[in-house]
Amino acid sequence: MKADRCDFCSSGRLLPRRVRHLYRAGRRVLVVMDNVPAYVCNQCGHRYFDGEVVEEMDRVSRRRSQLKRKVTLPQFTFRAVKTAR
Numbered sequence: 557m558k559a560d561r562c563d564f565c566s567s568g569r570l571l572p573r574r575v576r577h578l579y580r581a582g583r584r585v586l587v588v589m590d591n592v593p594a595y596v597c598n599q600c601g602h603r604y605f606d607g608e609v610v611e612e613m614d615r616v617s618r619r620r621s622q623l624k625r626k627v628t629l630p631q632f633t634f635r636a637v638k639t640a641r
């Protein structure tokens with residue numbers, strides 16, 4: 557990662573961090589990845605990952621035997637609400 561400015565908000569600075577990331581592995585599986593190296597915007601919080609980090613998340617998520625444990629997540633479908641305009 558070369559740039560140190562956030563493309564998303566264009567004002568923040570990117571700082572190297574370790575984050576918890578929900579990685580989507582297929583349509584029905586989300587893998588909770590802990591300790592993932594990322595660059596996080598100090599203004600808007602947008603996260604950026606190096607390509608090799610994304611590739612590693614993809615590789616790890618396929619090795620289901622190495623997953624530490626399963627957790628359940630509640631699922632919710634957001635319905636339209638009336639907004640005051």
Ligand SMILES: [Zn+2]
Pocket residue numbers: 562563564565566567568597598599600601602
């Ligand atoms: Zn930003």
